[in-house]
Amino acid sequence: MNKSSTTFKGLVLGAVMALSGGLSVAPATAAVVGVEPELQKWTFAGIFGKYDSNQLQRGFQVFQEVCSSCHGARLMSFRNLSEEGGPLFSEDQVKTLAAEYIILDPELAEGERAATPADNWPNPFETERDARASNNGAFPPDFSVLAKARGVSQKFPFWALNYFTGYQEGGADYIYNLLVNYTDAPHDVEVPDGQSWNAYLGGTLAMGPPLFEGIVDYEGDSVPETVEQYAADISAFMMWMAEPHLASRKSMGFRTIVFLLVLAGMMYLVKRKIWSNVAH
Amino acid sequence: MSGQSGYNPTNPVEKWLDERLPILRFSKEHLMDFPTPKNINYWWTFGAILMFMLVIQIITGIVLAMHYTSDASLAFDSVEHIRRNVNYGRIIQGTHAVGASMFFFAVYMHIFRGLYYGSYKAPREIIWILGVLIFVLMMATSFMGYVLPWGQMSFWAATVITEIFAAVPVVGEPILVLLRGGFAVDNATLTRFFSLHYLLPFIILAVVILHIWALHVPGNNNPTGVEVKTSADTVPFHPYITMKDLFAVVVFLIPFAWFVFFAPDILGHPDNYIQANSQITPPHIVPEWYFLPFYAILRAIDFDMLFISSKLGGVIFFGGSIVILFFLPWLDGSKVRSGSYRPLFKPFYWLFVLNFLMLTYLGAQAAEGIFLLLSKVGTAYYFAYFLLVLPIVSRIETPNPLPASISESVLGNKGE
Numbered sequence: 001m002n003k004s005s006t007t008f009k010g011l012v013l014g015a016v017m018a019l020s021g022g023l024s025v026a027p028a029t030a031a032v033v034g035v036e037p038e039l040q041k042w043t044f045a046g047i048f049g050k051y052d053s054n055q056l057q058r059g060f061q062v063f064q065e066v067c068s069s070c071h072g073a074r075l076m077s078f079r080n081l082s083e084e085g086g087p088l089f090s091e092d093q094v095k096t097l098a099a100e101y102i103i104l105d106p107e108l109a110e111g112e113r114a115a116t117p118a119d120n121w122p123n124p125f126e127t128e129r130d131a132r133a134s135n136n137g138a139f140p141p142d143f144s145v146l147a148k149a150r151g152v153s154q155k156f157p158f159w160a161l162n163y164f165t166g167y168q169e170g171g172a173d174y175i176y177n178l179l180v181n182y183t184d185a186p187h188d189v190e191v192p193d194g195q196s197w198n199a200y201l202g203g204t205l206a207m208g209p210p211l212f213e214g215i216v217d218y219e220g221d222s223v224p225e226t227v228e229q230y231a232a233d234i235s236a237f238m239m240w241m242a243e244p245h246l247a248s249r250k251s252m253g254f255r256t257i258v259f260l261l262v263l264a265g266m267m268y269l270v271k272r273k274i275w276s277n278v279a280h
Numbered sequence: 281m282s283g284q285s286g287y288n289p290t291n292p293v294e295k296w297l298d299e300r301l302p303i304l305r306f307s308k309e310h311l312m313d314f315p316t317p318k319n320i321n322y323w324w325t326f327g328a329i330l331m332f333m334l335v336i337q338i339i340t341g342i343v344l345a346m347h348y349t350s351d352a353s354l355a356f357d358s359v360e361h362i363r364r365n366v367n368y369g370r371i372i373q374g375t376h377a378v379g380a381s382m383f384f385f386a387v388y389m390h391i392f393r394g395l396y397y398g399s400y401k402a403p404r405e406i407i408w409i410l411g412v413l414i415f416v417l418m419m420a421t422s423f424m425g426y427v428l429p430w431g432q433m434s435f436w437a438a439t440v441i442t443e444i445f446a447a448v449p450v451v452g453e454p455i456l457v458l459l460r461g462g463f464a465v466d467n468a469t470l471t472r473f474f475s476l477h478y479l480l481p482f483i484i485l486a487v488v489i490l491h492i493w494a495l496h497v498p499g500n501n502n503p504t505g506v507e508v509k510t511s512a513d514t515v516p517f518h519p520y521i522t523m524k525d526l527f528a529v530v531v532f533l534i535p536f537a538w539f540v541f542f543a544p545d546i547l548g549h550p551d552n553y554i555q556a557n558s559q560i561t562p563p564h565i566v567p568e569w570y571f572l573p574f575y576a577i578l579r580a581i582d583f584d585m586l587f588i589s590s591k592l593g594g595v596i597f598f599g600g601s602i603v604i605l606f607f608l609p610w611l612d613g614s615k616v617r618s619g620s621y622r623p624l625f626k627p628f629y630w631l632f633v634l635n636f637l638m639l640t641y642l643g644a645q646a647a648e649g650i651f652l653l654l655s656k657v658g659t660a661y662y663f664a665y666f667l668l669v670l671p672i673v674s675r676i677e678t679p680n681p682l683p684a685s686i687s688e689s690v691l692g693n694k695g696e
């Protein structure tokens with residue numbers, strides 16, 4: 001950090017000047033130069049949005065079977081999985097699930113114990129160093145709020161419309177588009193060892209394509225076992241993980257705004273009545 | 281300007297209290313009877329809206345502080361804990377974060393209303409100066425508040441903004457170290473910012489009380505800018521203004537609630553959901569929207585002026601853009617307050633508004649090419665408005681005839 005302190009001399013006019021550009025263009029984290037994102041129709045979009053618990057259960061299955069061997073979810077508790085507005089697993093299912101996981105607990109003679117619904121999801125690696133050692137030097141980011149730490153960049157006027165539509169699904173759209181855009185690299189691009197080309201990023205990343213057709217076996221035959229379906233399900237699940245109270249927040253918002261509209265109407269009448277005898 | 285009807289306690293308890301602590305008399309005179317021009321329009325409701333916002337921010341902030349942990353290793357997760365596990369935490373935290381933006385929106389409305397109607401002119405100079413002071417305190421408070429969630433934007437905003445002070449000759453470096461509590465932004469920065477973020481709103485509240493006290497000496501300005509002449513020009517504060525303000529507050533709450541409940545993160549930046557990391561610089565470091573015009577001015581100065589480096593120059597213009605507001609009452613010499621009666625002033629004023637919006641936009645763009653050029657033009661006009669336009673216009677302008685009184689202007693409106 002001492003070094004960065006000196007590096008930042010003149011930052012005001014130097015780096016930052018060149019670096020800025022994002023904010024009012026709302027959600028844009030990665031400098032995406034690849035293919036245009038295909039925005040999905042999410043059940044949790046819009047003012048009446050809520051999660052589809054079936055989709056979240058499938059998303060959890062993808063998370064558990066594919067992602068969780070490398071990615072953590074340190075802010076998610078097992079109990080969240082049975083809470084209102086979420087995947088709605090039963091409490092017994094969650095108990096059974098939690099018991100399959102080990103929590104390190106130095107207070108105990110054994111040094112570990114089975115997880116309970118009150119525990120948070122255990123990290124797949126004890127330290128960042130372990131994680132990097134197992135992942136070719138890359139550090140798989142924690143999933144807890146990842147869906148809110150990403151966004152799709154949009155051109156004017158589309159980003160401006162977001163303020164009126166309340167578009168907050170940029171993170172889920174980002175994750176979906178990342179997952180379905182693992183393609184062959186263009187001929188003029190040399191992909192380094194241990195990296196994979198992603199057409200959405202328009203660049204390479206350390207994570208290889210995680211999803212393949214049929215990699216997760218969904219119960220029943222009604223839901224297709226395709227990369228697109230998996231990608232949509234895990235994106236929705238990650239959005240829920242990042243924003244577990246979304247449905248109750250939105251329904252409370254609807255009631256609040258209806259109340260405020262009525263109150264505003266009544267206040268206007270009060271005001272008009274009071275001022276009716278004053279020329280103003 | 282004390283009360284029209286006065287306070288005449290009949291109840292013995294009230295009389296007893298009145299002789300010892302005349303708080304009811306004070307309330308009656310200043311919160312109920314206070315004579316207010318009857319022609320003030322809805323632009324005047326932002327004062328009450330701002331008072332409301334300050335209270336909202338203090339209440340939600342106190343609750344958040346009960347659950348927040350100001351330790352660099354725990355801060356990020358503690359904010360998530362509030363969002364996830366605290367009852368209604370997502371709403372309280374969202375209200376506080378969106379509230380900062382709504383607060384600034386209201387304060388800009390309030391300031392631009394004052395600029396148009398000449399509310400800064402004699403005898404209201406002190407009200408204006410206290411207002412600018414509140415604005416500066418708000419900027420400091422919101423900046424420190426933005427650092428507390430300890431995301432990437434928090435961390436890098438803290439790094440960049442504190443770095444501004446390092447440009448000051450001689451004392452810059454010590455100030456920088458004092459602000460950060462070390463050579464780099466770290467735990468010591470976070471803890472002192474938390475402490476100051478809790479302190480400053482109460483200082484704001486104190487200055488707000490002075491602001492209102494100063495307001496209650498000459499009373500409100502009004503859209504005509506003509507002083508109150510008789511009691512026919514005024515209405516008592518309660519119920520006329522209280523109910524009108526309350527209506528405005530409720531209307532203001534509608535977009536506020538829209539953001540809190542449906543898009544609480546839209547005014548922020550996704551990068552702030554990544555925990556602070558001193559080793560990784562985000563690709564875009566942008567301040568919150570309400571700092572953008574001043575940020576554009578800061579970055580517009582990319583050239584050295586004599587012995588002043590571009591960096592110091594940027595800081596001088598950045599600071600100057602705020603400091604100049606303190607001198608506004610003496611820069612605008614026009615005796616006519618209201619812009620409505622100033623034909624030459626009006627186009628320059630609206631150009632200033634457009635220019636300010638343009639600077640807001642430019643503050644979010646990369647400082648290069650056409651954006652940088654426009655930032656320079658915008659900065660030049662910002663300063664020219666105060667230093668050239670207002671002094672010159674006030675000398676050469678022939679104002680339109682003013683109404684003889686507020687009542688006359690009101691009746692005139694009805695006749696048209």
